[in-house]
Amino acid sequence: MDRKNIEKLSDEDLLDKYKNTGDTEYFGILYNRYIPLLYGVCLKYIGDADKSQDAVMQIFENVFSKILQYEVRTFRTWVYSVAKNHCLQMLRKGKNEIHVDFNSEIMESDKILNLLNEEGSGEERSAILRQCIDKLPDKQRNAILRFFMEEMSYQDIVDNDGYTVNQVKSYIQNGKRNLKICIEKNSK
Protein backbone atom coordinates (compact mmCIF):
# COMPACT_ATOMS: atom_id res chain seq x y z
CA MET A 1 0.00 0.00 0.00
CA ASP A 2 1.24 3.43 -0.80
CA ARG A 3 1.26 5.22 2.50
CA LYS A 4 1.58 8.76 1.22
CA ASN A 5 -1.43 8.47 -1.03
CA ILE A 6 -3.49 6.94 1.71
CA GLU A 7 -2.79 9.77 4.10
CA LYS A 8 -4.21 12.16 1.53
CA LEU A 9 -7.49 10.29 1.16
CA SER A 10 -10.60 11.76 2.73
CA ASP A 11 -12.35 9.96 5.59
CA GLU A 12 -15.13 8.84 3.34
CA ASP A 13 -12.71 7.55 0.69
CA LEU A 14 -10.91 5.51 3.31
CA LEU A 15 -14.19 4.11 4.55
CA ASP A 16 -15.26 3.21 1.03
CA LYS A 17 -11.95 1.50 0.41
CA TYR A 18 -12.37 -0.52 3.56
CA LYS A 19 -15.92 -1.47 2.62
CA ASN A 20 -15.00 -2.41 -0.91
CA THR A 21 -11.80 -4.31 -0.27
CA GLY A 22 -12.28 -5.57 3.26
CA ASP A 23 -8.76 -4.40 4.00
CA THR A 24 -8.95 -3.42 7.64
CA GLU A 25 -5.81 -1.33 7.49
CA TYR A 26 -7.78 1.43 5.80
CA PHE A 27 -10.01 1.54 8.81
CA GLY A 28 -7.03 1.59 11.15
CA ILE A 29 -5.63 4.63 9.38
CA LEU A 30 -9.01 6.35 9.50
CA TYR A 31 -9.49 5.69 13.20
CA ASN A 32 -5.97 6.83 13.98
CA ARG A 33 -6.78 10.23 12.56
CA TYR A 34 -9.37 10.70 15.25
CA ILE A 35 -7.53 9.28 18.22
CA PRO A 36 -6.32 12.69 19.52
CA LEU A 37 -9.82 14.17 19.31
CA LEU A 38 -11.54 11.09 20.71
CA TYR A 39 -9.06 10.89 23.53
CA GLY A 40 -9.72 14.53 24.34
CA VAL A 41 -13.48 13.96 24.36
CA CYS A 42 -13.07 11.00 26.73
CA LEU A 43 -10.84 13.10 28.97
CA LYS A 44 -13.58 15.69 29.15
CA TYR A 45 -16.30 13.28 30.18
CA ILE A 46 -14.35 10.71 32.14
CA GLY A 47 -11.69 12.97 33.58
CA ASP A 48 -9.03 10.31 33.95
CA ALA A 49 -6.19 9.61 31.52
CA ASP A 50 -5.98 5.83 32.04
CA LYS A 51 -9.71 5.28 31.78
CA SER A 52 -9.91 7.55 28.76
CA GLN A 53 -7.21 5.57 27.04
CA ASP A 54 -9.17 2.38 27.69
CA ALA A 55 -12.33 4.02 26.45
CA VAL A 56 -10.71 5.06 23.17
CA MET A 57 -9.65 1.46 22.58
CA GLN A 58 -13.10 0.14 23.50
CA ILE A 59 -14.69 2.58 21.13
CA PHE A 60 -12.32 1.33 18.48
CA GLU A 61 -13.38 -2.29 18.97
CA ASN A 62 -16.99 -1.22 18.98
CA VAL A 63 -16.83 0.90 15.88
CA PHE A 64 -14.63 -1.60 14.07
CA SER A 65 -17.16 -4.37 14.45
CA LYS A 66 -20.16 -2.21 13.67
CA ILE A 67 -19.09 0.17 10.97
CA LEU A 68 -20.01 -2.14 8.08
CA GLN A 69 -23.55 -2.47 9.36
CA TYR A 70 -24.21 1.20 9.15
CA GLU A 71 -24.49 3.61 6.30
CA VAL A 72 -22.11 6.18 7.66
CA ARG A 73 -22.19 9.40 5.68
CA THR A 74 -19.83 11.55 7.68
CA PHE A 75 -17.46 9.50 9.73
CA ARG A 76 -16.39 12.46 11.83
CA THR A 77 -19.81 13.30 13.27
CA TRP A 78 -20.70 9.63 13.58
CA VAL A 79 -17.63 8.65 15.55
CA TYR A 80 -18.06 11.73 17.74
CA SER A 81 -21.57 10.76 18.76
CA VAL A 82 -20.54 7.13 19.30
CA ALA A 83 -17.68 8.25 21.53
CA LYS A 84 -19.84 10.65 23.50
CA ASN A 85 -22.48 8.01 24.09
CA HIS A 86 -19.86 5.50 25.11
CA CYS A 87 -18.31 7.84 27.67
CA LEU A 88 -21.66 8.91 29.09
CA GLN A 89 -22.70 5.30 29.40
CA MET A 90 -19.49 4.51 31.24
CA LEU A 91 -20.25 7.30 33.68
CA ARG A 92 -23.77 6.07 34.21
CA LYS A 93 -22.49 2.60 35.00
CA GLY A 94 -19.94 3.93 37.43
CA LYS A 95 -22.60 6.17 38.96
CA ASN A 96 -20.23 9.06 38.82
CA GLU A 97 -21.33 12.59 38.50
CA ILE A 98 -22.18 13.39 34.94
CA HIS A 99 -20.49 16.40 33.48
CA VAL A 100 -23.21 18.29 31.74
CA ASP A 101 -22.30 19.58 28.38
CA PHE A 102 -23.19 23.25 28.32
CA ASN A 103 -21.15 24.09 25.33
CA SER A 104 -23.04 22.32 22.63
CA GLU A 105 -26.15 24.37 23.39
CA ILE A 106 -24.39 27.66 23.11
CA MET A 107 -22.68 26.90 19.81
CA GLU A 108 -23.36 29.90 17.68
CA SER A 109 -23.64 30.01 13.98
CA ASP A 110 -20.55 31.34 12.31
CA LYS A 111 -22.39 34.44 11.16
CA ILE A 112 -20.84 36.66 13.78
CA LEU A 113 -17.45 35.15 13.27
CA ASN A 114 -17.63 36.01 9.63
CA LEU A 115 -18.68 39.53 10.44
CA LEU A 116 -15.75 39.90 12.75
CA ASN A 117 -13.29 38.23 10.45
CA GLU A 118 -14.12 39.64 7.09
CA GLU A 119 -12.99 43.11 6.52
CA GLY A 120 -15.17 45.44 4.50
CA SER A 121 -18.28 43.33 4.40
CA GLY A 122 -20.21 46.47 3.53
CA GLU A 123 -19.71 49.88 5.02
CA GLU A 124 -23.08 49.87 6.69
CA ARG A 125 -22.63 46.51 8.31
CA SER A 126 -19.20 47.21 9.72
CA ALA A 127 -20.54 50.49 11.07
CA ILE A 128 -23.31 48.60 12.86
CA LEU A 129 -20.79 46.08 14.12
CA ARG A 130 -18.58 48.82 15.52
CA GLN A 131 -21.53 50.47 17.23
CA CYS A 132 -22.56 47.19 18.80
CA ILE A 133 -19.07 46.40 20.01
CA ASP A 134 -18.94 49.82 21.63
CA LYS A 135 -22.16 49.09 23.45
CA LEU A 136 -20.80 45.88 25.03
CA PRO A 137 -19.82 45.86 28.72
CA ASP A 138 -16.10 46.62 29.11
CA LYS A 139 -14.90 43.11 29.92
CA GLN A 140 -16.85 41.51 27.11
CA ARG A 141 -15.69 44.08 24.59
CA ASN A 142 -12.12 43.70 25.67
CA ALA A 143 -12.20 39.90 25.44
CA ILE A 144 -13.95 39.94 22.06
CA LEU A 145 -11.46 42.38 20.57
CA ARG A 146 -8.48 40.48 21.89
CA PHE A 147 -9.77 37.15 20.69
CA PHE A 148 -11.09 38.08 17.27
CA MET A 149 -9.03 41.13 16.30
CA GLU A 150 -5.73 40.58 18.00
CA GLU A 151 -5.91 36.81 17.56
CA MET A 152 -4.93 36.08 21.13
CA SER A 153 -5.57 32.69 22.62
CA TYR A 154 -7.58 32.34 25.83
CA GLN A 155 -4.36 31.89 27.74
CA ASP A 156 -2.84 34.98 26.09
CA ILE A 157 -5.79 37.01 27.31
CA VAL A 158 -5.44 35.57 30.79
CA ASP A 159 -1.77 36.54 30.83
CA ASN A 160 -2.55 40.02 29.58
CA ASP A 161 -5.62 41.03 31.50
CA GLY A 162 -5.58 38.89 34.60
CA TYR A 163 -8.85 36.98 34.31
CA THR A 164 -9.19 33.24 34.65
CA VAL A 165 -9.61 31.07 31.56
CA ASN A 166 -13.23 30.37 32.41
CA GLN A 167 -13.93 34.06 32.81
CA VAL A 168 -12.41 34.78 29.42
CA LYS A 169 -14.50 32.05 27.84
CA SER A 170 -17.72 33.33 29.32
CA TYR A 171 -16.93 36.97 28.40
CA ILE A 172 -16.42 35.92 24.81
CA GLN A 173 -19.52 33.78 24.76
CA ASN A 174 -21.74 36.42 26.28
CA GLY A 175 -20.17 39.09 24.14
CA LYS A 176 -20.93 37.08 21.03
CA ARG A 177 -24.53 36.59 22.02
CA ASN A 178 -25.01 40.27 22.79
CA LEU A 179 -23.40 41.23 19.51
CA LYS A 180 -25.67 38.94 17.60
CA ILE A 181 -28.79 40.38 19.22
CA CYS A 182 -27.57 43.92 18.66
CA ILE A 183 -26.69 43.36 15.00
CA GLU A 184 -29.99 41.66 14.22
CA LYS A 185 -31.90 44.51 15.81
CA ASN A 186 -30.06 47.22 13.92
CA SER A 187 -29.94 45.54 10.52
CA LYS A 188 -33.71 45.83 10.03
Add this chain to the structure above:
Amino acid sequence: MNLYQYIQGIRRGKEINRLEREAMNDPFLADALDGFDNVADSNHEHRIKKMRTKVLSKTKRKKRIIRYAGIAASLLFIIGIGGYFLLNDNRVTEKQADVNVAQKQIVEQETLPETKQPEVKQPSAKPLLVQTEIDSDKEQDSTPLSSVTEKITSRESIDTIDSEMEVVMEVAMAENVMPDDVTIIASGVQKKENEQNLTVKGKVIDTKGMALPAVAVTVKGTTIGVSTNEDGDYTLPDVPQGSVLQYILIGYVAQEQTAEKSTVNVVLVEEAKSLDEIVVVAFGTQKRESVVGSIVPADTASLAIPPKSLENKTGGRIANTDSVKKKSIKPKPAVGKKEYKKYLKANIVMPQSEGCKGKKGTVKLKFLVDATGRPVNIRVKQSLCPEADREAIRLLEHGPDWTYGNREVEIKVKFKLPK
Protein backbone atom coordinates in the same frame (compact mmCIF):
# COMPACT_ATOMS: atom_id res chain seq x y z
CA MET B 1 -1.48 20.66 13.15
CA ASN B 2 -1.92 22.94 16.09
CA LEU B 3 -4.03 20.42 17.98
CA TYR B 4 -0.76 18.68 18.77
CA GLN B 5 0.64 21.87 20.25
CA TYR B 6 -2.46 22.11 22.36
CA ILE B 7 -2.03 18.52 23.53
CA GLN B 8 1.57 19.27 24.41
CA GLY B 9 0.30 21.95 26.74
CA ILE B 10 0.91 25.00 24.58
CA ARG B 11 -1.90 27.51 25.09
CA ARG B 12 -0.46 30.73 23.70
CA GLY B 13 -0.16 32.31 20.29
CA LYS B 14 -2.12 32.85 17.11
CA GLU B 15 -2.12 29.19 16.16
CA ILE B 16 -3.91 28.35 19.35
CA ASN B 17 -6.30 31.24 18.86
CA ARG B 18 -7.20 29.79 15.48
CA LEU B 19 -7.82 26.42 17.05
CA GLU B 20 -10.01 27.94 19.74
CA ARG B 21 -12.02 29.79 17.13
CA GLU B 22 -12.45 26.61 15.13
CA ALA B 23 -13.78 24.97 18.27
CA MET B 24 -16.57 27.52 18.45
CA ASN B 25 -18.15 25.94 15.38
CA ASP B 26 -17.07 22.40 16.06
CA PRO B 27 -18.44 20.68 19.15
CA PHE B 28 -16.17 17.67 18.60
CA LEU B 29 -13.04 19.81 18.73
CA ALA B 30 -14.47 21.90 21.56
CA ASP B 31 -15.07 18.81 23.68
CA ALA B 32 -11.57 17.53 22.97
CA LEU B 33 -9.97 20.85 23.93
CA ASP B 34 -12.02 20.92 27.14
CA GLY B 35 -10.77 17.43 27.88
CA PHE B 36 -7.13 18.39 27.49
CA ASP B 37 -7.78 21.43 29.68
CA ASN B 38 -9.44 19.36 32.38
CA VAL B 39 -6.81 16.68 32.74
CA ALA B 40 -3.27 17.90 33.04
CA ASP B 41 -0.92 15.10 32.13
CA SER B 42 2.41 15.47 30.41
CA ASN B 43 1.94 12.01 28.98
CA HIS B 44 -0.96 12.68 26.63
CA GLU B 45 1.24 12.59 23.58
CA HIS B 46 2.82 9.33 24.55
CA ARG B 47 -0.58 7.77 25.23
CA ILE B 48 -1.86 8.82 21.82
CA LYS B 49 1.17 7.28 20.17
CA LYS B 50 0.59 4.04 22.03
CA MET B 51 -3.06 3.87 21.03
CA ARG B 52 -2.21 4.51 17.40
CA THR B 53 0.33 1.73 17.34
CA LYS B 54 -2.20 -0.62 18.91
CA VAL B 55 -4.89 0.23 16.38
CA LEU B 56 -2.52 -0.23 13.47
CA SER B 57 -1.29 -3.58 14.68
CA LYS B 58 -4.84 -4.74 15.28
CA THR B 59 -6.01 -3.81 11.83
CA LYS B 60 -2.91 -5.23 10.19
CA ARG B 61 -2.98 -8.59 11.87
CA LYS B 62 -6.66 -8.94 11.26
CA LYS B 63 -6.13 -8.35 7.61
CA ARG B 64 -3.90 -11.32 7.13
CA ILE B 65 -6.19 -13.65 9.02
CA ILE B 66 -9.20 -12.59 7.03
CA ARG B 67 -7.43 -13.01 3.76
CA TYR B 68 -6.07 -16.36 4.69
CA ALA B 69 -9.34 -17.60 6.06
CA GLY B 70 -11.21 -16.22 3.09
CA ILE B 71 -9.02 -17.89 0.53
CA ALA B 72 -8.84 -21.11 2.45
CA ALA B 73 -12.62 -21.11 2.76
CA SER B 74 -13.11 -20.58 -0.95
CA LEU B 75 -10.67 -23.34 -1.80
CA LEU B 76 -12.43 -25.67 0.56
CA PHE B 77 -15.66 -24.66 -1.01
CA ILE B 78 -14.36 -25.54 -4.45
CA ILE B 79 -13.17 -28.88 -3.23
CA GLY B 80 -16.49 -29.35 -1.53
CA ILE B 81 -18.35 -28.81 -4.77
CA GLY B 82 -16.09 -31.31 -6.47
CA GLY B 83 -16.91 -33.91 -3.90
CA TYR B 84 -20.56 -33.09 -4.06
CA PHE B 85 -20.86 -33.69 -7.75
CA LEU B 86 -18.85 -36.81 -7.54
CA LEU B 87 -21.12 -38.33 -4.99
CA ASN B 88 -24.10 -37.91 -7.22
CA ASP B 89 -22.61 -39.63 -10.16
CA ASN B 90 -23.22 -43.34 -10.14
CA ARG B 91 -21.24 -43.99 -13.24
CA VAL B 92 -17.96 -42.77 -11.94
CA THR B 93 -16.12 -45.66 -10.41
CA GLU B 94 -12.53 -44.84 -11.11
CA LYS B 95 -10.52 -44.81 -7.97
CA GLN B 96 -7.61 -42.65 -8.82
CA ALA B 97 -8.55 -39.06 -8.67
CA ASP B 98 -7.91 -37.08 -11.76
CA VAL B 99 -8.51 -33.81 -13.24
CA ASN B 100 -11.47 -32.00 -14.54
CA VAL B 101 -12.04 -28.53 -15.63
CA ALA B 102 -13.59 -26.03 -13.37
CA GLN B 103 -14.55 -22.61 -14.42
CA LYS B 104 -13.41 -19.91 -12.22
CA GLN B 105 -13.11 -16.25 -12.31
CA ILE B 106 -10.45 -14.20 -10.81
CA VAL B 107 -11.60 -10.87 -9.69
CA GLU B 108 -8.94 -8.31 -9.43
CA GLN B 109 -9.63 -5.79 -6.78
CA GLU B 110 -8.12 -2.83 -5.13
CA THR B 111 -6.36 -0.88 -7.80
CA LEU B 112 -5.31 2.17 -5.90
CA PRO B 113 -5.57 5.49 -7.61
CA GLU B 114 -2.30 7.25 -8.33
CA THR B 115 -0.29 4.08 -8.20
CA LYS B 116 2.01 3.36 -11.05
CA GLN B 117 0.34 0.13 -12.03
CA PRO B 118 -1.15 0.20 -15.49
CA GLU B 119 -4.83 0.78 -15.31
CA VAL B 120 -6.89 -2.26 -16.00
CA LYS B 121 -9.83 -1.61 -18.22
CA GLN B 122 -12.51 -4.20 -17.70
CA PRO B 123 -10.42 -7.16 -16.79
CA SER B 124 -11.96 -9.68 -19.14
CA ALA B 125 -11.14 -12.75 -17.19
CA LYS B 126 -11.02 -15.86 -19.26
CA PRO B 127 -11.90 -19.22 -17.87
CA LEU B 128 -8.97 -20.70 -16.10
CA LEU B 129 -7.81 -24.21 -16.05
CA VAL B 130 -7.74 -25.50 -12.56
CA GLN B 131 -6.12 -28.68 -11.61
CA THR B 132 -7.22 -30.41 -8.53
CA GLU B 133 -5.15 -33.23 -7.31
CA ILE B 134 -6.36 -35.34 -4.52
CA ASP B 135 -3.84 -37.62 -2.98
CA SER B 136 -5.32 -39.85 -0.47
CA ASP B 137 -4.55 -43.04 1.23
CA LYS B 138 -7.06 -45.68 0.45
CA GLU B 139 -6.95 -47.27 3.85
CA GLN B 140 -7.43 -44.13 5.80
CA ASP B 141 -10.70 -43.97 7.62
CA SER B 142 -11.21 -40.35 8.06
CA THR B 143 -9.11 -38.12 5.98
CA PRO B 144 -9.58 -34.49 6.70
CA LEU B 145 -9.47 -32.23 3.74
CA SER B 146 -6.14 -30.90 4.81
CA SER B 147 -4.40 -33.69 2.95
CA VAL B 148 -5.59 -32.25 -0.26
CA THR B 149 -3.11 -30.13 -2.05
CA GLU B 150 -4.49 -27.85 -4.58
CA LYS B 151 -2.53 -26.03 -7.13
CA ILE B 152 -4.03 -23.32 -9.12
CA THR B 153 -2.13 -22.04 -12.03
CA SER B 154 -3.71 -19.36 -13.99
CA ARG B 155 -2.73 -17.55 -17.07
CA GLU B 156 -4.77 -14.69 -18.12
CA SER B 157 -4.29 -11.87 -20.48
CA ILE B 158 -5.69 -8.52 -19.67
CA ASP B 159 -6.01 -5.70 -22.10
CA THR B 160 -4.22 -2.75 -20.76
CA ILE B 161 -3.67 0.67 -22.15
CA ASP B 162 -0.09 0.27 -23.17
CA SER B 163 1.12 -3.10 -22.08
CA GLU B 164 0.03 -6.64 -21.72
CA MET B 165 0.04 -8.16 -18.33
CA GLU B 166 0.54 -11.72 -17.56
CA VAL B 167 -0.63 -13.09 -14.32
CA VAL B 168 0.69 -16.34 -13.11
CA MET B 169 -0.10 -17.28 -9.64
CA GLU B 170 0.19 -20.23 -7.45
CA VAL B 171 -1.72 -20.78 -4.32
CA ALA B 172 -0.28 -23.19 -1.90
CA MET B 173 -2.52 -23.93 1.02
CA ALA B 174 0.19 -25.25 3.24
CA GLU B 175 2.03 -21.98 3.24
CA ASN B 176 0.97 -18.72 4.67
CA VAL B 177 2.05 -16.85 1.62
CA MET B 178 -1.01 -15.51 0.00
CA PRO B 179 -1.04 -13.40 -3.11
CA ASP B 180 -2.30 -9.95 -2.35
CA ASP B 181 -5.58 -8.63 -3.55
CA VAL B 182 -6.84 -11.71 -5.29
CA THR B 183 -10.11 -13.32 -4.52
CA ILE B 184 -10.90 -16.69 -5.92
CA ILE B 185 -14.45 -17.72 -6.35
CA ALA B 186 -16.04 -20.72 -7.87
CA SER B 187 -18.80 -19.95 -10.25
CA GLY B 188 -21.11 -22.50 -11.67
CA VAL B 189 -21.99 -20.50 -14.71
CA GLN B 190 -19.59 -18.37 -16.63
CA LYS B 191 -20.97 -14.87 -16.99
CA LYS B 192 -19.87 -12.66 -19.77
CA GLU B 193 -22.16 -9.76 -19.17
CA ASN B 194 -21.42 -8.31 -15.80
CA GLU B 195 -23.42 -5.14 -16.13
CA GLN B 196 -26.24 -6.10 -13.86
CA ASN B 197 -24.19 -8.12 -11.45
CA LEU B 198 -23.41 -7.01 -7.96
CA THR B 199 -20.76 -7.74 -5.43
CA VAL B 200 -22.68 -8.41 -2.27
CA LYS B 201 -20.99 -7.97 1.08
CA GLY B 202 -22.32 -8.24 4.55
CA LYS B 203 -22.17 -9.66 7.98
CA VAL B 204 -24.09 -12.53 9.49
CA ILE B 205 -24.82 -12.34 13.20
CA ASP B 206 -27.04 -14.14 15.62
CA THR B 207 -29.79 -12.61 17.72
CA LYS B 208 -27.29 -11.69 20.41
CA GLY B 209 -25.17 -9.78 17.94
CA MET B 210 -22.37 -12.34 17.82
CA ALA B 211 -20.72 -12.89 14.45
CA LEU B 212 -21.47 -16.25 12.86
CA PRO B 213 -18.58 -17.90 11.03
CA ALA B 214 -18.91 -20.66 8.43
CA VAL B 215 -22.40 -19.68 7.32
CA ALA B 216 -22.98 -20.90 3.77
CA VAL B 217 -24.09 -17.99 1.63
CA THR B 218 -25.29 -19.12 -1.77
CA VAL B 219 -27.21 -17.73 -4.69
CA LYS B 220 -30.38 -19.79 -4.75
CA GLY B 221 -30.61 -22.16 -7.65
CA THR B 222 -26.91 -21.96 -8.50
CA THR B 223 -23.68 -23.27 -7.12
CA ILE B 224 -22.30 -19.80 -6.55
CA GLY B 225 -21.49 -19.29 -2.93
CA VAL B 226 -19.05 -18.51 -0.18
CA SER B 227 -18.94 -19.03 3.52
CA THR B 228 -18.54 -16.33 6.15
CA ASN B 229 -15.19 -15.83 7.84
CA GLU B 230 -14.47 -15.84 11.55
CA ASP B 231 -15.96 -12.37 11.89
CA GLY B 232 -19.15 -13.38 10.13
CA ASP B 233 -18.25 -11.33 7.07
CA TYR B 234 -18.69 -12.48 3.53
CA THR B 235 -18.16 -11.14 0.05
CA LEU B 236 -20.02 -12.70 -2.83
CA PRO B 237 -18.95 -11.28 -6.17
CA ASP B 238 -20.82 -11.44 -9.45
CA VAL B 239 -24.34 -11.89 -8.13
CA PRO B 240 -27.11 -11.21 -10.64
CA GLN B 241 -29.18 -8.35 -9.30
CA GLY B 242 -32.48 -9.41 -7.81
CA SER B 243 -31.48 -13.01 -7.26
CA VAL B 244 -32.17 -14.70 -3.96
CA LEU B 245 -29.38 -15.29 -1.46
CA GLN B 246 -29.61 -18.16 0.98
CA TYR B 247 -27.96 -18.16 4.39
CA ILE B 248 -27.60 -21.56 5.92
CA LEU B 249 -25.98 -22.68 9.16
CA ILE B 250 -26.77 -25.81 11.10
CA GLY B 251 -28.69 -24.99 14.23
CA TYR B 252 -30.15 -21.81 12.77
CA VAL B 253 -33.25 -21.11 10.74
CA ALA B 254 -32.20 -20.68 7.13
CA GLN B 255 -32.87 -17.29 5.64
CA GLU B 256 -33.38 -15.80 2.20
CA GLN B 257 -32.66 -12.28 1.10
CA THR B 258 -32.97 -10.59 -2.25
CA ALA B 259 -29.74 -9.21 -3.66
CA GLU B 260 -30.61 -5.62 -4.42
CA LYS B 261 -28.01 -3.67 -2.50
CA SER B 262 -24.28 -4.20 -2.23
CA THR B 263 -24.55 -4.70 1.51
CA VAL B 264 -26.79 -7.37 2.94
CA ASN B 265 -26.51 -8.00 6.67
CA VAL B 266 -28.37 -10.91 8.11
CA VAL B 267 -29.44 -11.95 11.57
CA LEU B 268 -29.95 -15.70 11.90
CA VAL B 269 -32.32 -16.99 14.52
CA GLU B 270 -31.40 -20.09 16.44
CA GLU B 271 -33.49 -23.11 15.68
CA ALA B 272 -35.66 -24.26 18.54
CA LYS B 273 -34.46 -27.83 18.11
CA SER B 274 -31.32 -28.90 19.87
CA LEU B 275 -28.40 -30.14 17.85
CA ASP B 276 -28.87 -33.87 18.24
CA GLU B 277 -32.35 -33.74 16.85
CA ILE B 278 -31.14 -32.58 13.48
CA VAL B 279 -30.94 -35.28 10.88
CA VAL B 280 -28.44 -34.64 8.17
CA VAL B 281 -29.80 -35.90 4.89
CA ALA B 282 -26.83 -36.21 2.66
CA PHE B 283 -27.51 -35.03 -0.82
CA GLY B 284 -30.20 -34.29 -3.36
CA THR B 285 -30.15 -35.55 -6.90
CA GLN B 286 -28.35 -33.85 -9.69
CA LYS B 287 -27.62 -34.95 -13.21
CA ARG B 288 -24.11 -34.72 -14.38
CA GLU B 289 -25.11 -32.93 -17.56
CA SER B 290 -26.61 -30.11 -15.58
CA VAL B 291 -23.45 -29.45 -13.69
CA VAL B 292 -20.95 -26.89 -14.74
CA GLY B 293 -18.16 -27.00 -12.25
CA SER B 294 -15.48 -29.34 -11.19
CA ILE B 295 -16.37 -32.99 -11.23
CA VAL B 296 -13.66 -34.88 -9.49
CA PRO B 297 -13.81 -38.62 -9.10
CA ALA B 298 -12.13 -39.28 -5.79
CA ASP B 299 -10.97 -42.28 -3.96
CA THR B 300 -13.96 -43.46 -2.03
CA ALA B 301 -11.75 -44.46 0.85
CA SER B 302 -10.86 -40.86 1.35
CA LEU B 303 -14.34 -40.09 2.53
CA ALA B 304 -14.72 -39.66 6.20
CA ILE B 305 -17.19 -42.50 6.62
CA PRO B 306 -15.68 -45.86 7.41
CA PRO B 307 -17.99 -48.49 5.87
CA LYS B 308 -19.24 -51.06 8.35
CA SER B 309 -22.39 -52.44 6.82
CA LEU B 310 -23.60 -52.67 3.26
CA GLU B 311 -25.97 -49.87 3.94
CA ASN B 312 -23.22 -47.68 5.18
CA LYS B 313 -21.01 -48.60 2.29
CA THR B 314 -23.41 -47.02 -0.12
CA GLY B 315 -24.43 -44.27 2.21
CA GLY B 316 -23.57 -40.84 1.02
CA ARG B 317 -22.10 -42.08 -2.21
CA ILE B 318 -25.34 -42.78 -3.92
CA ALA B 319 -27.81 -40.04 -4.39
CA ASN B 320 -30.64 -39.79 -1.93
CA THR B 321 -29.33 -42.23 0.61
CA ASP B 322 -29.16 -40.85 4.07
CA SER B 323 -27.46 -43.44 6.17
CA VAL B 324 -25.01 -40.81 7.31
CA LYS B 325 -27.21 -40.00 10.24
CA LYS B 326 -26.66 -43.44 11.71
CA LYS B 327 -22.93 -43.15 11.86
CA SER B 328 -21.54 -40.79 14.42
CA ILE B 329 -17.90 -39.88 14.45
CA LYS B 330 -16.45 -38.35 17.54
CA PRO B 331 -13.79 -35.75 16.97
CA LYS B 332 -10.47 -36.33 18.68
CA PRO B 333 -7.43 -34.19 19.21
CA ALA B 334 -5.28 -34.71 16.13
CA VAL B 335 -2.15 -34.82 18.28
CA GLY B 336 -3.61 -37.45 20.62
CA LYS B 337 -5.22 -37.08 24.00
CA LYS B 338 -1.99 -37.08 25.96
CA GLU B 339 -0.39 -34.40 23.87
CA TYR B 340 -3.52 -32.31 24.05
CA LYS B 341 -3.52 -32.47 27.83
CA LYS B 342 0.12 -31.45 27.81
CA TYR B 343 -0.80 -28.49 25.66
CA LEU B 344 -3.53 -27.44 28.08
CA LYS B 345 -1.20 -27.67 31.04
CA ALA B 346 1.59 -25.77 29.36
CA ASN B 347 -0.53 -22.92 28.06
CA ILE B 348 -3.11 -22.28 30.73
CA VAL B 349 -3.10 -18.80 32.22
CA MET B 350 -4.68 -18.68 35.64
CA PRO B 351 -7.17 -15.82 35.93
CA GLN B 352 -6.34 -13.12 38.43
CA SER B 353 -9.65 -11.34 38.82
CA GLU B 354 -11.63 -10.86 42.04
CA GLY B 355 -14.52 -13.09 41.04
CA CYS B 356 -12.21 -16.02 40.39
CA LYS B 357 -10.13 -15.89 43.54
CA GLY B 358 -9.72 -19.17 45.37
CA LYS B 359 -11.95 -21.12 43.03
CA LYS B 360 -11.18 -24.70 42.22
CA GLY B 361 -12.86 -26.89 39.70
CA THR B 362 -13.39 -27.60 36.05
CA VAL B 363 -14.82 -25.73 33.15
CA LYS B 364 -16.66 -28.01 30.73
CA LEU B 365 -16.90 -26.95 27.12
CA LYS B 366 -19.04 -28.50 24.41
CA PHE B 367 -18.29 -27.95 20.79
CA LEU B 368 -18.27 -29.27 17.24
CA VAL B 369 -15.33 -29.66 14.91
CA ASP B 370 -15.54 -28.32 11.41
CA ALA B 371 -14.04 -29.75 8.24
CA THR B 372 -10.79 -27.88 8.75
CA GLY B 373 -10.31 -29.44 12.15
CA ARG B 374 -11.13 -26.33 14.14
CA PRO B 375 -13.56 -26.27 17.05
CA VAL B 376 -16.75 -24.33 16.37
CA ASN B 377 -20.00 -23.58 18.21
CA ILE B 378 -18.20 -23.64 21.53
CA ARG B 379 -20.55 -23.56 24.51
CA VAL B 380 -19.82 -23.51 28.19
CA LYS B 381 -21.53 -26.50 29.74
CA GLN B 382 -20.19 -26.05 33.20
CA SER B 383 -18.95 -22.67 34.29
CA LEU B 384 -16.51 -21.82 37.05
CA CYS B 385 -16.19 -18.07 36.81
CA PRO B 386 -16.34 -15.80 33.77
CA GLU B 387 -12.63 -15.36 33.40
CA ALA B 388 -11.86 -19.05 33.76
CA ASP B 389 -14.55 -19.81 31.18
CA ARG B 390 -12.97 -17.36 28.80
CA GLU B 391 -9.54 -18.82 29.37
CA ALA B 392 -10.81 -22.34 28.66
CA ILE B 393 -12.40 -21.14 25.42
CA ARG B 394 -9.21 -19.36 24.49
CA LEU B 395 -7.18 -22.51 25.01
CA LEU B 396 -9.56 -24.50 22.85
CA GLU B 397 -9.75 -21.89 20.12
CA HIS B 398 -6.02 -21.45 19.86
CA GLY B 399 -5.06 -25.02 20.51
CA PRO B 400 -4.07 -27.89 18.22
CA ASP B 401 -6.36 -29.19 15.49
CA TRP B 402 -8.95 -31.88 15.95
CA THR B 403 -9.95 -34.68 13.66
CA TYR B 404 -13.22 -34.14 11.91
CA GLY B 405 -16.36 -35.63 13.38
CA ASN B 406 -20.08 -35.09 13.24
CA ARG B 407 -20.73 -35.24 16.95
CA GLU B 408 -20.36 -32.81 19.78
CA VAL B 409 -17.35 -33.28 22.02
CA GLU B 410 -16.77 -32.18 25.54
CA ILE B 411 -13.51 -31.19 27.17
CA LYS B 412 -12.72 -30.36 30.75
CA VAL B 413 -10.22 -27.74 31.77
CA LYS B 414 -9.15 -27.83 35.38
CA PHE B 415 -8.48 -24.66 37.33
CA LYS B 416 -6.94 -24.23 40.74
CA LEU B 417 -6.90 -20.55 41.49
CA PRO B 418 -4.78 -18.80 44.11
CA LYS B 419 -6.60 -17.09 46.94
